Amino acid sequence: MNLEEYRGVWVFIEQQEGQIIDVGLELLGAGRDLADKLEVDLCGVLLGHNVKDSAKELFAYGADKVYVIDDPVLEKYRTETHMTAVGDLVRKYKPEIFIYGATSNGKDLASAVATEVMTGLTADTTLLDVNVEKRLFEASRPAFGGNIMATILCKKHRPQMATVRPKVMPKPEPDHTRKGEIIEEKISIKEEDLRTKVLEIVRDMNKAVNLEDADVIVAAGKGIKDEKGFAMVKELADVLNATVGASRDLVEAGLCGHDHQVGQTGLTVTPKIYFAIGISGAVQHVVGMQNSEMIIAINNDPEAAIFNAAHYGIVADAFEIVPMLTEEFRKALKGEKAGGVTADV
């Protein structure tokens, strides 16, 4: 493999039912930085049916070029079609870096493409950089077991690939004056040759838990111990009209569903206020909430790592302070809601 032949930064642009989803735009923002440092083009890859018009939108978010394959066979995501299409593009145009959103389909595709073109792939990264001199992609992620980050390198294979969690990279401000080039390609696969068929897509938009859109999240960890502790936290969340979040250990303890889990293997959230109650602050949790506007941590251990990530920290016993907090907020907000009377705080 002649590494010198590989140039350019690529972003896979995922669409759902024809709509480009945010993660691709976020990655164009992150990819722009990498491409600028390496002095190469930033390219989007957009596959689907009747998606060509949306391709132009991507220039505003930083793409210089967009590779589009528009074909009925690509209407719904399937590993077999998308892997072949992307694999062909990679072999033809040879990008040096290729990033994908770490969504169900993004991860599925990236894994298949990595084997298809025989290269390295780093999963669920949260930090991207590049060593310009060596043109080496530095994709970092929390590594297993604790408070540690690791940079994964792929020295001898191209493209250097990674998946990136949604919402970790900020979505850039669009600049609608930017222009770019659309390159149309074809796919050689025919429907008759395919072995899978998407019969139905069911999206439940009214999920019971909607952590990703919540303005206020009250999250609990193992420190709240049991059902009584969890009920106490839920009560605070109720008073604050907040959504309940959780650490993985709380989910695994069976106190709430996986829908509530924040972190590397749960959701990434960016609320205006995030309460972390009895959460130690392991890196896998912190990567999922560190971009919240205001983080308030309550923990009885003054050394807890969560205090490094928080804006305000309170060393206290959750069982003592949370009920008091609920009561005081209840009183204060009652005045507010009743008629806009300024709360006495």
Next chain:
Amino acid sequence: MNILVCIKQVPDTKIIKVNPKTNTLDRSSAPTILNPYDAHAVEEAVRLRKEHGGKIIVLSMGPPQARLAIRKCIEIGADEGYLISDRRFAGADTLATSYALFKAIEKLKEEEGIELVLCGKHAIDGDTGQTGPGIARRMGIPPLTNVIKVEEVDLDKKLMKVRRKIENGYELIQTSLPCLLTIEKEMNEVSYSPLPNMMRAARYEPIVWTVDDLNDVDIKQLGLKGSPTIVGKMWPPEKSSGAEMIEGSTKEQVEKLLSVTYEKRELFGVKGGEKS
């Protein structure tokens, strides 16, 4: 329908600790377990065998201790276990892992015929979820990741319908057999093992293969040598300036907290996401 399940022994990451001085993992501190998603995969295989017959073979790559994880699968109900274990496999990333497992599957396929391959959604140590799709690509069969339900199996037509979890919902997919599924927790509950299974598992010795037992292996694609990705550096995550600590008696702490959130109090009026 013969089913092959790839299973991995992992450190119980809930217990493993990092040495704060050296930033390395203290592996000796962690007991090992069967990767929880793989347990769900074996359980599903047991369920499918009940309906469609056939044999359940589990396959693992790992050090000799991985026998324990295989025994656990026998307990859940697997018929046979194979362990590929050799220093030359060591240090593999997902590309090299999928190659080694694929080579073992090829050999097993010659002996038994395999209609379905199951993997866990991901392994809780590496947490990549890349191995399953890699194996499927190498075998040339469709991968279906994040499966939460097998809706229908038609062995005559060699078709299967499954539900795949996607953002905010699921999709119903029809696939031809053989195929590979990666299994989510929602798939099933891993039930308590019946006593005869436990007794069989306690004495069970998996068949162990080294690289030399596999056919036409390209050594360059195995282990560390066959792994395109390497760990560059490890470091503790950036410490921000740290929190402003709210001190005082609990009562004072509560009062101060109310005042720091005072400016944002309108947020407490409506529940997020339910924008009026």
